[in-house]
Amino acid sequence: METGNDLRINGLGSSSGGKFDFVQINGKGDITGDLECRELQINGLARLTGNVKANTIRVSGKSDFRGDISGNNMIIDGMSDVGGNVKVETVENRGMLRIAEDCGSESFSSQGGFTVGGLLNAEKIGISVYAQCKAREIGGKEIDVRLGGGSGIRKFIGSLFPGLPLNPVLITDTIEGDNVYLENTTAKVVRGQDVKIGPGCHIDTVEYKNSYEKNSDARIIVNESRKI
Amino acid sequence: MENDLISKKELLDLTGISYGQLYRWKRKLLIPEEWFIRKSTFTGQETFFPRDMILSRIEKIKNMKDDASLDELAEMLSPNPADVNISGEALKSSGVVSTVAIALFDEIAGEQDTFSFTSILHIYLLDKLLQSGEISGEEGKVLLKTLDENFSKLEGKNCDIIFIRKLGASSCILVSAPNQIFFDTSTKVAGRLNVTSTIEELKTKLANAGIG
Numbered sequence: 390m391e392t393g394n395d396l397r398i399n400g401l402g403s404s405s406g407g408k409f410d411f412v413q414i415n416g417k418g419d420i421t422g423d424l425e426c427r428e429l430q431i432n433g434l435a436r437l438t439g440n441v442k443a444n445t446i447r448v449s450g451k452s453d454f455r456g457d458i459s460g461n462n463m464i465i466d467g468m469s470d471v472g473g474n475v476k477v478e479t480v481e482n483r484g485m486l487r488i489a490e491d492c493g494s495e496s497f498s499s500q501g502g503f504t505v506g507g508l509l510n511a512e513k514i515g516i517s518v519y520a521q522c523k524a525r526e527i528g529g530k531e532i533d534v535r536l537g538g539g540s541g542i543r544k545f546i547g548s549l550f551p552g553l554p555l556n557p558v559l560i561t562d563t564i565e566g567d568n569v570y571l572e573n574t575t576a577k578v579v580r581g582q583d584v585k586i587g588p589g590c591h592i593d594t595v596e597y598k599n600s601y602e603k604n605s606d607a608r609i610i611v612n613e614s615r616k617i
Numbered sequence: 618m619e620n621d622l623i624s625k626k627e628l629l630d631l632t633g634i635s636y637g638q639l640y641r642w643k644r645k646l647l648i649p650e651e652w653f654i655r656k657s658t659f660t661g662q663e664t665f666f667p668r669d670m671i672l673s674r675i676e677k678i679k680n681m682k683d684d685a686s687l688d689e690l691a692e693m694l695s696p697n698p699a700d701v702n703i704s705g706e707a708l709k710s711s712g713v714v715s716t717v718a719i720a721l722f723d724e725i726a727g728e729q730d731t732f733s734f735t736s737i738l739h740i741y742l743l744d745k746l747l748q749s750g751e752i753s754g755e756e757g758k759v760l761l762k763t764l765d766e767n768f769s770k771l772e773g774k775n776c777d778i779i780f781i782r783k784l785g786a787s788s789c790i791l792v793s794a795p796n797q798i799f800f801d802t803s804t805k806v807a808g809r810l811n812v813t814s815t816i817e818e819l820k821t822k823l824a825n826a827g828i829g
Contacts, residue, residue, distance in 0.1 A: 493644040510640050526662075530637030562662050565625075567637040577662070580626075582635060596626075617626060 396426075406439050423456070431467075440473070448484075465501075480511075485520070497529075500537055514566075518573050522559040532566040532581075534559050536573045536589060558589070586611060622654065623668040632675050645687045647678055647694055693820045696813045697773050698734040701823060708732050708740075711826040713819070718744035721754060725761045735772075739764045741819045742778060742810060751808030752780050756787050763789045771812075780808040 395411040396404055398418035406422030413430045423439035433450045440456035446463040457473035468485045475492040482499040489506045497511035502520030509524040516522060517537030536557055559574045569581040573589035580596045588606035595614040603609060642648050654665045681690055709716055722740045743760055746752045771793055779790040783804045
């Protein structure tokens with residue numbers, strides 16, 4: 390970043406955006422234009438109306454991004470809304486992440502809840518389902534979905550975010566990947582090379598190329614499975 | 618129309634690529650978003666692709682991915698202009714475009730010291746139409762003027778360049794694609810080129826000539 394200056398909002402403040410090195414919002418901040426920086430840290434409440442491009446984005450509070458996000462790392466420990474697309478190499482969600490459009494990453498990991506309005510596309514997708522997770526479609530190489538933690542942890546998260554849909558389930562139309570392992574997933578179609586269906590799943594159709602395994606758990610419903 | 622489309626399943630079968638690869642190439646913008654056509658079928662949502670375009674694209678990616686990184690490939694396949702600036706000498710000796718076409722370009726735009734990608738593209742489009750005998754040198758000048766004045770408005774978008782003739786008079790049209798366009802019966806389409814695929818072709822040629 391050639392400018393090398395920082396933007397800090399402590400308390401209440403607003404900025405029209407621009408190019409910065411380090412941007413920190415402690416308190417409540419509005420950024421009304423496009424923002425480009427090395428690191429963006431939000432420790433309170435932030436609303437960003439433009440597009441954001443940053444190496445690292447950390448949200449430990451609540452943030453409302455109205456545009457697109459691009460960057461290398463995005464770590465959500467709180468709650469984040471994104472109105473556009475997310476194109477970030479590594480996404481780590483430990484809170485509640487809502488993306489209105491598509492999310493494209495090399496690695497997407499989630500220990501919390503999320504909603505992706507479009508396609509969740511990542512080389513490696515690791516989801517620990519603590520709260521409700523939703524995506525229209527999921528595609529990638531490795532897709533691993535497991536029920537997260539104990540019910541105690543899920544209750545704790547519930548107490549932190551009242552009003553959060555808490556049933557720990559991943560809901561999606563289609564899942565397509567090379568290696569797919571699923572728990573607590575409701576999907577219309579699952580397609581993959583090697584597919585394993587674990588407990589708590591409700592899948593209409595499984596289509597597989599090499600191998601298909603179904604956990605002997607009674608709480609699995611797979612209406613149809615076929616080798617393609 | 619149905620025959621022009623290929624389902625994702627059939628595509629993977631035919632080309633031997635995996636879901637992981639397809640999604641990676643989509644992420645890297647090697648396959649344009651608008652080629653993913655989502656349709657409801659009796660087995661649920663399915664994705665279809667324009668058959669010829671996707672098959673040739675995947676063939677291309679498979680052939681080139683050993684020599685170039687995915688990012689380089691994306692650069693090569695994108696409709697955006699490449700970052701190229703070469704001298705007239707280098708352009709002539711590369712053999713990518715004919716000297717006749719360069720001379721015509723010089724006549725319209727004046728003598729150039731260096732050629733940007735956009736200029737080379739204009740010359741290349743002209744050259745292709747000249748070589749195929751579809752247009753004459755005079756019409757080539759019209760083409761260059763049309764491109765010079767309007768191409769920037771459609772840059773980065775898919776577009777076609779069309780040459781029509783009626784009663785001996787010719788005219789050049791730059792139109793965004795995909796688009797259907799119809800003419801009266803006495804109008805003849807003398808030549809038509811898709812600019813986006815020409816850009817791809819040119820980028821490959823320049824890369825092979827060691828430029829860009």
